[in-house]
Amino acid sequence: MPKDSTTPDSTTPDGTAQAVSAIKTLTQTTGTDGQTWLDRVIIRVGAPVSLLFAFATAISIYEIVLRHFFNAPTIWAHETVIALVAFCYLYGGMLCLARDRHIRIGLIYFSTDGGTRRLLDAVNALLALLFAVAIAYAAWTMTERAWFAPGGDIRLERTGSAWNPPIPAFVKLALFVTAIVLAAQSIGHFLAALRGRGPGHATGSRPNPVALLGIAAVLGLLIVGAVILFTNGRSLGIETGSIMLVLGIMVMILTGIPLAFVTGLIGVLFTIAWFGTMGVPLVSSRIYSFINEYVLVAIPMFVLMASLLDRSGMARDLYDAMRLITRRLRGGVAIQTLIAAVFLAALSGIIGGEIVLLGLLALPQMLRLGYSRALAIGTVCAGGSLGTMIPPSIVLIVYGLIASVSISDLFLATVVPGLMLASFYIVYIYTVCTLRPEMAPAVSADEQAMSWMEIFTKMKGVIPPLLVAFTVLGSIYGGIASVTEAASMGAVGVLVSAIIRREATWELISGALKQTLETCGMIIWIGLGASALVGVYNLMGGNRFIEGLVLDSGASTLVILLIIMAILLVLGLFMDWIGIALLTMPIFVPIIIQLGLDPIWFGILFAMNMQVSYLSPPFGPAAFYLKSVAPPDMTLAEIFRALIPFICIQLVALTIVLFFPEVALWLPNLVDGR
Incomplete structure (x- = not known):
């Protein structure tokens, strides 16, 4: 393939520019x-x-x-x-x-x-x-x-x-x-x-x-x-x-x-x-x-922030710093990968780049140390997909625009479910590695030992990206900036951090800008087509038809919710999340409101459904992202088989939030004083 903006070169540390090539869900490059x-x-x-x-x-x-x-x-x-x-x-x-x-x-x-x-x-x-x-x-x-x-x-x-x-x-x-x-x-x-x-x-x-x-x-x-x-x-x-x-x-x-x-x-x-x-x-x-739509401006800003992060060495340093937390645990590298994934999600909200970045950093290390291939694959894909749940989530930004609800409230509501899901992954990994020692190598004395100088060096490298995440989310919740403005601050914050670290080059910046243009072209053009289709269908009376069909069916609220969840899960097998959001949310959100349910809570359920769709075959974008950087002998069939336990964990978390809405709503209610 000819050299282009998605091809790694010697200007990027550890070839992490390959991460940007992942934002091409089920597409092929023609060169x-x-x-x-x-x-x-x-x-x-x-x-x-x-x-x-x-x-x-x-x-x-x-x-x-x-x-x-x-x-x-x-x-x-x-x-x-x-x-x-x-x-x-x-x-x-x-x-x-x-x-x-x-x-x-x-x-x-x-x-x-x-x-x-x-x-x-x-x-x-x-x-x-x-x-x-x-x-x-x-x-x-x-x-x-x-x-x-x-x-x-x-x-x-x-x-x-x-x-x-x-x-x-x-x-x-x-x-x-x-x-x-x-x-x-x-x-x-x-x-x-x-x-x-x-x-x-x-x-x-x-x-x-x-x-x-x-x-x-x-x-x-x-x-x-x-x-x-x-x-x-x-x-x-x-x-x-x-x-x-x-x-x-x-x-x-x-x-x-x-x-x-x-x-x-x-x-x-x-x-x-x-x-x-x-x-x-x-x-x-x-x-x-x-x-x-002004709120959509946040999407390219977050994409730019993620592209800069991936092309610099900050994501690599963030991943290495997680060793401080997990170095004494069985399955520590896998747990380290998941914790790093949470931080990466909080920095960008872009999923494809996170999966490929973790595939470049974590997958080879786990395979080299003797981790089970299935566990390594599932950890990378599941952890990298947390961007749908951890704020700032682009999925929730688009949902907030469609549903006309507060994006900052959505970000607050997804904190607990997102961290809960990540915790479930960690508990599963630790339990499996403990009960089945062959799944992960024993912790060596060298792995546990770490000098104070090493600790200081690793913590120093992780401070800039954490400050960026704090600035983005803090400015939103503190009322200093809108989501769009906070995204701009995040992009500039990552760039300033790269300058301080002496990693900022024109190649890095221009490559990130070109990747942002291409990625937004994919995301927004699906939105353009779906927006036109939804507008026509609503004018045809489609929204009233679906609402009447559902609300007049005599089914209970729970049954209606389960039907909606089933529809979203089935659509997720074959379609991209933004297409699903723009095609279904203008119909489903009014139904949810008429049933007397909270659209903020429903937004979290939607994001969790899309979390499942990222791993579920046959569409499962996470598998294709990882395949782009996986060893040649790692097939898509093997990747999808490895994701089954993590899909089950996602469904358990979805069920908990479905039957216990307070899991998602207690934090927004606490902040609002309700």
Whole structure:
């Protein structure tokens, strides 16, 4: 594979830059294979575009300083940060398509090669083209009104604030241009597939006959469904429409098309079929509203913080320092890994990088010392997945945005369940290692011995990242900064720490910025498609239909909750968490509120469900993250088998929080004085 921003090099200690390559759930990299000249231009321009994240971070810090230290809040900072990040989100979508980093359910797709892969790539490119054209049409209807008055004169739409810049007009134009570029990229990928220049194309020339029949069946189902949908439209009724919508998503996913394109395309198609072309602006307005949510700015800031942390030596030093706590325990290295995972989760909230980082640092050490392979695998994957639970959790940030609840309350509520789950892991490891000594080596005298100078050196290395974590969470709970502002402070804090440690280089900073652009492109574009789909479905009456179906069923509150939990667990087997959140939470949260239950508590249940989904086959992103850095003889089947005990522990913890809500709610209630 050619050298790029996700490839480790000699500038990063211990090759920990491999951690950033994990943020590509079930995707494959094409390198230059299958990339068009347009893709290569987009990749090259991505580096300067990623600098917009640095400018946004600097502006956020500037605004915090002026507001809190000089009592002089700025007028322009808030809107400027949103605009800069929105442009990055849009560009990230093009970059991910150029580098084949969009999240797709690739269980079938990545098991093919040769002519079958070529055919699938051609089909996916055509569907992506249809998606891009539909979004371009939707974006143009919005852009035209933002740039031109009814009489045809140019008039730029403005924010309406005291500063009143024409940012909306330019962001909407950027969305339109992005859709046009996506269409051009899709055409290039279609032609590349026809010429056999994509990844995996060279190993065969003709599609497998069985695969060909399967692809034909999938396309046939899509065509029949589209004919029925556009022939009958709204007369189908919400019941039939709901079934067709779900089946459409499932069938399109089978082709391996990126999840963002699946939901976005179905959203546009149902809009046109249900409401006609006059309803298309709904799609573009939902997309525009989504990328302009200020709370989402916290996501790239936390991603940037995690990327800087992974590329510097701070995470390594943090891991080594945990030896001070566990060096006298049986299974101490595994326990050390879990404790380090908790601290890493509190520093970033990004899961993929944590798993790969621990896979680079902890997995080789445990295997070298003679730990059971299954125990080592489970420890790394389960510990690295704690980012869904330990604040600042990006899962909870997105949930808080959807459910319109306090993110700081969610962070408080998840502290006890998150630490409880980590404690369960530790108890399990210690118990297994004690009852079955062959699972872990005995503690040697050399391992127990440690000089005061070693202790001081290790503690000195761990102080900067702990101060960053304290600053981020302390500023949120202390009311000093919002979650978004605290994320900016965290990113700057990690950078300052790297400078103090003399680890900050331009390669480190630029690599972290480029990884942030790519990662946010994956996360946000799934959100764009799902947001459009949910908006259309709600306008169709889908939310009222589901609520009525559930609430009028006569089932008890507990049964309804168990059904919702089962739905989330099943979806977690096949979908990414952000897609699940944006597709289901707008429907489930109103039901929870009508049942008289606390949406904060339900948010913790959702996060715990997503914790299970990270380990559960066949999608189980944690297994794929670890596989990217595991020894060659470690198969996915072995990894998934090793995760079974930890999945059971997760389900036990989920059950406890489900039946005892006070486990999650007592800390927010204590802080609020309730």
